[in-house]
Amino acid sequence: MKRKKLTRRNAYLKDLNEWNEHKYSPGHWTGGNIPPHVKYGGKPMGIVMFVIGLVNIIAVIVxxxxxxxxxxxxxxxxxxxxIMxxxxxxKIKRR
Structure with missing residues (x-):
């Protein structure tokens, strides 16, 4: 289990380094690559997306x-x- 967590952390750091090197390169992130804070966001990012989506649905229906x-x-x-x-x-269910 510790090995899995370490591998995930290394992948996050690798993606973060790539993001820092190419974040201003035109067209680099349009090919399906997503920023690491979204890719590895986990439950907090899922909860934020869930709540914002729910509030928006309610507001538009009202x-x-x-x-x-x-x-x-x-x-x-x-x-x-x-969609959000x-x-x-x-994202909440997966992690």
Whole structure:
């Protein structure tokens, strides 16, 4: 178990070093590479994503009910909030 934790820490430090070297290189992080604080965020990052997604979903649904006209951007906001909510739940469950 200690070996697994040490390997994970080494991978995090390696990714952090790569992030520091290439964070201002255009196009380096557009190929599926994500910043290490998101990749290795663990439960705290998952909890933040979960809560923000939940609050956004509630806020947009309340705005839909009290709005006098329908706006398609609210559907986009609900969709993005659901994605954040599910991503946070998966990150909490996985670690």
């Amino acid at each position: 705005a839909l009910f009290f709005s006098s006209r329908f706006d398609y951007s609210m559907i986009l906001a609900v969709g993005l909030s659901i 909510f599910i991503g946070g739940a998966r």
